[in-house]
Amino acid sequence: MKNKSSDIACDNVHSAIQDTLYVVNGKWKLVILSILVNNGTKRFGELSRASGISPRILSKELHELEINQLVSRKVCDTKPITVEYSSTEYAETLKEVIDAMIRWGQNHRRKIIGQ
Amino acid sequence: MKNKSSDIACDNVHSAIQDTLYVVNGKWKLVILSILVNNGTKRFGELSRASGISPRILSKELHELEINQLVSRKVCDTKPITVEYSSTEYAETLKEVIDAMIRWGQNHRRKIIGQ
DNA sequence: GTAACTACTTACCTTTTAGTAATTGGTTAC
DNA sequence: GTAACCAATTACTAAAAGGTAAGTAGTTAC
Numbered sequence: 001m002k003n004k005s006s007d008i009a010c011d012n013v014h015s016a017i018q019d020t021l022y023v024v025n026g027k028w029k030l031v032i033l034s035i036l037v038n039n040g041t042k043r044f045g046e047l048s049r050a051s052g053i054s055p056r057i058l059s060k061e062l063h064e065l066e067i068n069q070l071v072s073r074k075v076c077d078t079k080p081i082t083v084e085y086s087s088t089e090y091a092e093t094l095k096e097v098i099d100a101m102i103r104w105g106q107n108h109r110r111k112i113i114g115q
Numbered sequence: 116m117k118n119k120s121s122d123i124a125c126d127n128v129h130s131a132i133q134d135t136l137y138v139v140n141g142k143w144k145l146v147i148l149s150i151l152v153n154n155g156t157k158r159f160g161e162l163s164r165a166s167g168i169s170p171r172i173l174s175k176e177l178h179e180l181e182i183n184q185l186v187s188r189k190v191c192d193t194k195p196i197t198v199e200y201s202s203t204e205y206a207e208t209l210k211e212v213i214d215a216m217i218r219w220g221q222n223h224r225r226k227i228i229g230q
Numbered sequence: 231g232t233a234a235c236t237a238c239t240t241a242c243c244t245t246t247t248a249g250t251a252a253t254t255g256g257t258t259a260c
Numbered sequence: 261g262t263a264a265c266c267a268a269t270t271a272c273t274a275a276a277a278g279g280t281a282a283g284t285a286g287t288t289a290c
Contacts, residue, residue: 010165013149013150014146014149014166016216016217016220016221017213017216017220018142018220019224020216020217020220023223025277026278027133027136030132034132035128035129039125045237048237054280055238056238056239057278057279058238079235079236079287079288080236080237082236096215096218097212097215097216097219100211100215101131101135104211105130105131105134106131106134107208108134109130109134111205140247141248159266160267163267169248170267170268171248171249171251171268172247193266194257194265195257195264195265196267197267198266198267198268
């Protein structure tokens with residue numbers, strides 16, 4: 001029988017990764033967050049155009065991010081009405097993950113092209 | 116008209132994240148990699164039991180990781196035959212991403228439970 | 231009153247993902 | 261020869277993800 005404490009540690013790591021994936025799942029959540037974290041507040045339409053995400057998907061993803069307190073929604077009293085989305089303070093804690101993924105993706109592309 | 120250089124920068128960031136997601140997509144690839152990176156070489160069956168991934172999925176995921184040079188496969192001349200999977204040197208470059216996700220997941224769990 | 235702008239929402243469809251269960255193939259022990 | 265072990269693979273299915281296109285709703289400008 002194997003070391004039990006390392007099994008527990010392994011399980012914690014396993015769960016931790018799955019927990020993170022559960023919150024930032026899908027093709028778009030990290031892209032949306034990187035835009036909001038790096039470029040600040042965006043309106044719904046701006047975000048749709050900037051990311052290339054269709055309204056249906058964008059709406060769904062923003063809602064899920066809002067539920068997880070990573071994005072906040074503010075209705076502005078403009079004519080016509082506009083809605084501003086911003087990354088929350090809690091989203092800042094994801095910056096480490098986002099930046100690591102950006103760096104890896106950039107490096108990977110260089111590697112692939114170089115081959 | 117908006118600043119063109121920042122549009123390009125934004126697009127690079129966008130693509131970089133999607134490139135990374137393309138390589139480590141799905142529920143399991145980062146879990147598999149974290150096991151191999153942290154615990155070293157594992158056999159197919161060990162990996163299946165350690166991760167709780169069924170043979171069909173594990174086989175598919177390992178194959179995709181192998182194609183992307185993140186995992187190496189070694190057939191051992193044992194009786195019965197066994198197959199060892201290891202993370203490659205290139206997989207080490209993903210450690211930053213994996214570790215950031217582990218830390219975030221652990222922190223997030225603490226936050227959720229605390230609420 | 232009709233066109234335009236914003237921010238969605240709905241209906242519909244296709245593709246992808248992930249899972250179970252059973253099977254294959256090679257080898258060894260009894 | 262038959263049971264057992266390992267590493268897959270195949271067939272099948274259910275669920276989720278993601279996309280298009282069109283519609284809704286509130287307001288304003290002409």
